[in-house]
Amino acid sequence: MAAGTDESNPAGDSRVAADATATDPTPTPVVDPTGTGALVIIPTFNERENLPVITERLLGSLPGITVLVVDDDSPDGTGDLADRLAADDPAGRIKVMHRTGKGGLGTAYLAGFRQGLDDGFQVLVEMDADGSHAPEQLSRLLEKVNEGYDLVIGSRYVPGGELVNWPRRRELLSRGANLYARLALGSSVHDITAGYRAYRRAVLEKIALDTVDSQGYCFQIDLAWRALQAGFRVGEVPITFTEREIGESKMSGSVMGEAFFKVARWGLDHRLEKVGIKRV
Numbered sequence: 001m002a003a004g005t006d007e008s009n010p011a012g013d014s015r016v017a018a019d020a021t022a023t024d025p026t027p028t029p030v031v032d033p034t035g036t037g038a039l040v041i042i043p044t045f046n047e048r049e050n051l052p053v054i055t056e057r058l059l060g061s062l063p064g065i066t067v068l069v070v071d072d073d074s075p076d077g078t079g080d081l082a083d084r085l086a087a088d089d090p091a092g093r094i095k096v097m098h099r100t101g102k103g104g105l106g107t108a109y110l111a112g113f114r115q116g117l118d119d120g121f122q123v124l125v126e127m128d129a130d131g132s133h134a135p136e137q138l139s140r141l142l143e144k145v146n147e148g149y150d151l152v153i154g155s156r157y158v159p160g161g162e163l164v165n166w167p168r169r170r171e172l173l174s175r176g177a178n179l180y181a182r183l184a185l186g187s188s189v190h191d192i193t194a195g196y197r198a199y200r201r202a203v204l205e206k207i208a209l210d211t212v213d214s215q216g217y218c219f220q221i222d223l224a225w226r227a228l229q230a231g232f233r234v235g236e237v238p239i240t241f242t243e244r245e246i247g248e249s250k251m252s253g254s255v256m257g258e259a260f261f262k263v264a265r266w267g268l269d270h271r272l273e274k275v276g277i278k279r280v
């Protein structure tokens with residue numbers, strides 16, 4: 001059996017032994033069916049053409065949800081546009097955080113999480129601005145949180161998950177990264193690099209956000225790994241991931257390098273700890 005997980009579960013749920021919610025037969029829902037109680041954090045860098053579409057789809061499918069756009073001073077004016085979208089929503093469901101300069105996906109999410117926790121949201125959601133993550137599928141993730149899961153990942157690689165128009169090269173890279181992470185960490189999560197996910201606030205309160213220094217997409221692995229190690233219940237639901245039609249991915253060699261070395265180190269630390277050795 002993989003470390004801290006239950007490989008016998010074909011639905012792609014990663015359970016952990018010390019999981020209190022797993023034994024709770026009737027978990028209390030934390031989000032209502034319209035999305036009230038959840039904050040969707042959308043990091044943006046040059047997403048001017050995508051942002052209005054994604055916010056409209058999101059608020060159309062879950063009218064009770066709140067959106068926080070975290071913009072890194074996008075040269076294409078995404079930040080100003082986000083302000084206008086916020087001003088135009090009479091219900092005040094769109095908030096905007098402006099940061100100075102491109103700080104990376106990870107730090108944008110960290111800033112968003114801190115804001116969301118301060119504002120009292122029960123569930124904090126990560127979603128790309130470019131339409132890769134269908135807002136219409138968010139209710140699937142929230143339902144699973146309401147079932148008692150602490151972190152729910154929208155997964156491309158569990159049965160029912162799909163990729164649409166993703167270049168073969170990106171798919172191979174992504175599948176390879178997930179296989180590598182599974183082997184290195186001994187985790188049974190199928191899509192640990194996925195950027196569509198919903199956290200109960202308790203996870204983010206517990207996993208020492210102050211010590212997270214992952215910059216790029218490695219951030220996704222970092223947080224899921226911390227959640228698993230802290231004993232939280234992690235589940236996956238199938239999603240359709242669609243390649244963006246407008247704009248460009250911010251994937252780079254340094255983003256991949258960071259993930260490669262950090263995952264190797266975490267895996268090594270985990271194995272050493274199992275035999276009683278703690279690296280300092």
Ligand SMILES: Nc1nc2c(ncn2[C@@H]2O[C@H](COP(=O)(O)OP(=O)(O)O[C@H]3O[C@H](CO)[C@@H](O)[C@H](O)[C@@H]3O)[C@@H](O)[C@H]2O)c(=O)[nH]1
Binds near residue numbers: 044047105194248
């Ligand atoms: N604020 C901010 N936002 C950023 C930055 N870099 C990227 N983003 C935003 O983060 C989202 C994802 O960036 P993309 O560059 O479009 O991601 P991708 O290559 O399509 O990668 C997808 O797959 C990865 C691997 O599975 C995922 O890890 C990732 O989250 C995403 O879903 C987009 O909304 C983008 O504008 C940054 O430095 N700052």
